[in-house]
Amino acid sequence: MNNLTRRKLVTAGLAAAGGVAGLGVAARLAQKYGLVPPDHSGIYGLGETLNYAAYRLLTRHSMAREFSRSQISKRPLENEIPPPSDEFKRFQSAGFADWRLSVTGLVAQPASFSVAELKSYPSRSQITQLACEEGWSYIAEWIGVPLSHVLGLVGVLPRAKYVVYYSIDPDWWDSIDMADALHPQTFLAYGMNGGELSVGNGAPLRLRVPRQLGYKNVKFVNRLIVTDSLKGFGKGLGSEAPETGYAWYAGI
Ligand SMILES: Nc1nc2c(c(=O)[nH]1)N[C@H]1C(S)=C(S)[C@@H](COP(=O)(O)O)O[C@H]1N2
Ligand SMILES: [Mo]
Numbered sequence: 262m263n264n265l266t267r268r269k270l271v272t273a274g275l276a277a278a279g280g281v282a283g284l285g286v287a288a289r290l291a292q293k294y295g296l297v298p299p300d301h302s303g304i305y306g307l308g309e310t311l312n313y314a315a316y317r318l319l320t321r322h323s324m325a326r327e328f329s330r331s332q333i334s335k336r337p338l339e340n341e342i343p344p345p346s347d348e349f350k351r352f353q354s355a356g357f358a359d360w361r362l363s364v365t366g367l368v369a370q371p372a373s374f375s376v377a378e379l380k381s382y383p384s385r386s387q388i389t390q391l392a393c394e395e396g397w398s399y400i401a402e403w404i405g406v407p408l409s410h411v412l413g414l415v416g417v418l419p420r421a422k423y424v425v426y427y428s429i430d431p432d433w434w435d436s437i438d439m440a441d442a443l444h445p446q447t448f449l450a451y452g453m454n455g456g457e458l459s460v461g462n463g464a465p466l467r468l469r470v471p472r473q474l475g476y477k478n479v480k481f482v483n484r485l486i487v488t489d490s491l492k493g494f495g496k497g498l499g500s501e502a503p504e505t506g507y508a509w510y511a512g513i
Pocket of ligand 2: 395
């Protein structure tokens with residue numbers, strides 16, 4: 262089933278769950294379950310709310326499809342990235358030994374981790390697809406540490422609702438809700454297809470959220486902030502995507 266029909270189906274399912282009165286009821290349902298995404302207002306707002314709430318109510322425990330080794334793409338795509346900054350080049354020439362991932366916000370114990378530390382934690386791998394909103398995709402095997410493990414180490418406070426994540430590249434940041442942050446397939450990836458992650462694919466650390474589109478999979482991640490509100494971040498829409506007409510919640 263392609264994503265569009267799936268989207269239509271879950272949205273229809275939610276409307277049905279809300280009764281024949283349709284959208285208004287569904288939106289109230291979303292409100293009731295606290296499933297209102299940060300980009301809920303404006304022209305696309307109602308659609309985004311419906312889409313997000315529908316996914317969360319109907320596919321809450323779902324897993325992204327995992328593939329077999331024989332299905333790994335022969336040539337994984339490295340999407341275009343801006344030329345690396347001098348700062349990034351310095352990290353790179355030192356083998357990323359000084360790279361730190363800081364984790365702050367609504368946590369019991371703010372901390373920062375080197376890549377070596379992250380690699381010393383129990384690793385998991387998964388063969389999943391990365392799908393760009395522009396229509397192309399590739400399948401690869403990623404290895405990394407589940408984000409839930411790192412969040413467990415710092416102790417997320419009960420009122421936390423989102424994890425905001427930043428690239429060293431200032432143009433890229435995004436956020437996910439706790440359901441996705443704690444999801445077993447959400448990874449801080451440091452390796453791909455049996456080797457190190459390439460810089461093109463986001464070395465030394467990238468967030469892999471296989472249940473969402475490519476653009477949520479931010480490369481060169483060096484900062485996480487746990488929060489209960491996205492209002493203070495950027496324009497308050499949860500990421501830059503909604504500022505340009507894309508969805509904050511990009512479930513597939
Ligand atoms: N820091 C950073 N992260 C990024 C991007 C980027 O340009 N910079 N592009 C995003 C988009 S639009 C996609 S589709 C994927 C592409 O991942 P790939 O290069 O592994 O194919 O990375 C995402 N993460
Ligand atoms: Mo993309």
